[in-house]
Every structure is written in C-alpha cells, then in structure tokens.
Amino acid sequence: MSESRLRVSDSEGVTLIEFVDRNILDEANIQAINEEITGEIEKSSTPRLLISFSNVDHLSSAALGALITINNKIKEKSGELHLANIDPQIYEVFVITRLNKLFNIHDTTDEARAAFAG
C-alpha cells in the first residue's frame, strides 16, 4: 500500500483531515487523496468531515474537483463537510470559481468544529 497523503484524527464525532503535501497539484496525488477521503466517508453512516488546509500552499482545479466529489458523496449520506485554514491566495481561487458559495469555509478548525450541527 502506498504511503498516506493525509493525517486523519477523530474527535467528538468529527473527522479532522490534514494534508501531508504542501502542493496538491498532480493527478496521481489528487486521486490518492480522493480515495483516502472516500474511505473515511464510507466508514460512517453520516460522515462529519473537517478538512484543514493549514499545510497547503498550492492546489489545482483537479484538487477542487476532488473536493467537490467528496462534498457530493458526503451530501448523499446527509453528512457535513467543513473546510478551514485556507491560505488567502488559495481562498482567492475558491472566490474566482465561486466555490466559496458551495463549501462551508471557516478561518480556523475551532470555528469549523463549532459550526457542525448538533
């Protein structure tokens, strides 16, 4: 099995996912990340995921696509996805693509945790 591209931890019913890589750009890496997060989604009947971008300097449209796929899978299971710690330059990419309207984005993981329902 290949090395994990993620750090995953569970706390108070929320799965926190952080990235190992600073750059989430190439297809193979993004596919591996997508598969790992999908595995986390499949573990729960109503997944509650918090993805932190604290280590991330760059991401591509393919990475945004993977996030959308993940969001769609979580919605299918009536779960929740929140994003946090997004660098201002990367947040600008979310704004340009209007994906800031699709995702629940928070400044910090603490704020994101507080935003989960129930």
Add this chain to the structure above:
Amino acid sequence: MSDPNTHVEGARPIELAHDREAISTLIETLLDQAEKVGYGSSAIFAIRLAIEEAITNAFEHGHEGLSPDLTISVEYRVSPQIIEIAIEDQGPGFSPEALPDPTLLENLSKPSGRGVMLMKAYMSEVDFNSRGNRVRMRYFNPGS
C-alpha cells in the same frame, strides 16, 4: 481565417513527457528565473497555477484516449516585463469557447471544467490556436 500566432518568439521548444518529476523540474526552473528577475509571490502563485492547469489540460484532455507516451511541447520566455508560455499537445484540439461557465449555479457541483477559467483569471492574456491544441499565456509583471 488565419491562425493566430500562439508561439513564443525566439523560444526553443522543450519536449515534455507525462512524468511528474520532469513537469515539476520545468515549472520550478521557470519560476526560479521569474523570481530572479523580480516577480513577486502573487505573480509566482498565478503563473504556477496557470502552467499547472495548462499542462494538466494538455495531458489529461488533449491526449485523452491517445498513447500515454505522447509528449507535449513547451516554449517559454522570462523577462522582467513579461512571461510567455506556450503549450502544445498532439491531440485533435478543442473549442475553448464551447466550455460551459463553471461558475453558474447549475455547474458549481460539477467536479471538472475550471482549468481554462483559472488560466484566464490569473494570466494577463490567454490565446488558443484555431485547432485548439496549443495555448499561449502571457503575464505582464505588475511590478516592472
């Protein structure tokens, strides 16, 4: 209609394989040159994003269904005033005007279709040849 010139004048074409290490080396070499002649961090962010998107498009979409061994051709020129990058794939080409607007509400949940819009958002100019298998991007240094 004549084909618009989408080459980088005076640049030597580089054949680039679909290999992550080779792609990263080319991009880092270009960005190192850009930093040395005075491009700031927001310019470097923009150029990295645009070239990553253009190279991904060339291999993933331009060469879709073709041999994975096909190379793409990259031309670039870095000066203190302007960075020009042209990327050509060996595929049949596509029509950039036909791409749906990914920012429309009905398209927001679709996982693909944002590469070209990001290239256009972050670069000063983006031009395709008439076949749609070569793109030339220009970035004018705002600090020059």
